Amino acid sequence: MALELQNITKKVGGVTHIKPTNLVLESGHFNVLLGETGAGKTSLIKLMAGLDPIADGQLLMDGEDVTGQSTQKRNISLVHQFFVNYPHMTVFENIASPLKVTGMAKSEIEGRVEEAANILQLKPMLNRKPHELSGGQQQRCALARAIAKQSKAVFLDEPLANLDYKLREELREQLPELFAGRGAIVVYATSEPEEALLLGGKTALMQDGQVAQFGPTADIYRTPNSLMAAGIFSDPPINMAEFTKTGRMAHMGRNISWELSDERAGLKDGVYKLAIRPHHVLPYKTDAASVPIVGKVLVTELSGSESSAHFEADMANWVSLARGIHPYQVGENHQFFMDPNQCFIFALDGAPVGGDHHG
Incomplete structure (x- = not known):
């Protein structure tokens, strides 16, 4: 049927x-x-x-x-x-x-x-x-x-x-x-x-x-x-920013860099769009590859057993969504950690560029 x-x-x-x-x-x-x-x-x-x-x-x-x-x-x-x-x-x-x-x-x-x-x-x-x-x-x-x-x-x-x-x-x-x-x-x-x-x-x-x-x-x-x-397919809204790929390295904002995995290191050098869901941007490290991002906290919300923080970093305004209650202070800088293995990578026009990625 x-x-x-x-x-x-x-x-x-x-x-x-x-x-x-x-x-x-x-x-x-x-x-x-x-x-x-x-x-x-x-x-x-x-x-x-x-x-x-x-x-x-x-x-x-x-x-x-x-x-x-x-x-x-x-x-x-x-x-x-x-x-x-x-x-x-x-x-x-x-x-x-x-x-x-x-x-x-x-x-x-x-x-x-x-x-x-x-x-x-x-x-x-x-x-x-x-x-x-x-x-x-x-x-x-x-x-x-x-x-x-x-x-x-x-x-x-x-x-x-x-x-x-x-x-x-x-x-x-x-x-x-x-x-x-x-x-x-x-x-x-x-x-x-x-x-x-x-x-x-x-x-x-x-x-x-x-x-x-x-x-x-x-x-x-x-x-x-x-x-x-x-x-x-993201709620809260997905985080986005542009980054530049040079060799095996990705550079975002003024001072955020990380090494790309083998598959992504094969992409042509140039400027790309990165997207990552808020639950992969956390106020603590999840593994050694976590990329630190410092941002000024704009808004915080508690929802049941989760804490969200909207923060302003030098590359964009992003959202973090983490389990548990976290003591954010509005107006203060806070360190967050992005999991680079959970990033989606697209061309600047939003089209796919190939490569497996999970969110």
Whole structure:
């Protein structure tokens, strides 16, 4: 089972919202659309769901051209970040609503609703109305409706965004299991890199209405194919700076130098762009190769068991993200250590230059 996007575009009033996009999204795993707000995730989902017209290109579902087909005929489910439940119906009726429209037998409807309610722990609430439910229960109701419908494709547009932290963690873990073995193509949009990593599967990195990279999520995280891709897959934002390669040495800023590994020493001499995730810039050494960087601390934040520091060094403003609580003083200089083995290296225009690197 696959959903194939062949050069599809979206235009609104002559303005291109989705640039020509080619993707093959398959069942059996989560397909994640990852990008910041405004990157085009919701626009792409609306095209795939048939809610918005495709300007150019074709959309194939299981080999069948559904480009001009109505949403109703596509047998799809869509779950938004806003809980869409019918307020006058009970939870049972909400879950059953798409099944009744098809004229399904009452006994089969009851069986499907019961199964979905069991999976999402809604059985005790089947006779309640949506206003009697918590936000998490309302969203579980919307997910149960998608499961009961047994759609060919399920589109989840930031479905956990409006839930509290604890519930988000629970549902995030459960979601891959909920749809496992159902044969549906599952497309999940999120703006959080961590969520994409937890869901696994394959990820399409989106920016400015286009897909920057698509493939197994863990592979893209470890080896982004461009500076754009590396930036999308980093929260806090990835650190960047230019450096000059001369022989086996790299020189960054006024006084930061280190020896390049054998593979990178083979690059042509010249100026390159370095990118490194904040959790590889730490207030302590991780090994002998760690490169010291002194920076003036601008902002510090504590988040649970992590400390972050935004600091100003002579080559750029960077961020450090470290486990534990660290006594940074705003306005004072602090020493940080960059792990050169975790740097991504790109050409100045953001294109790849070759060489294995992991982040």
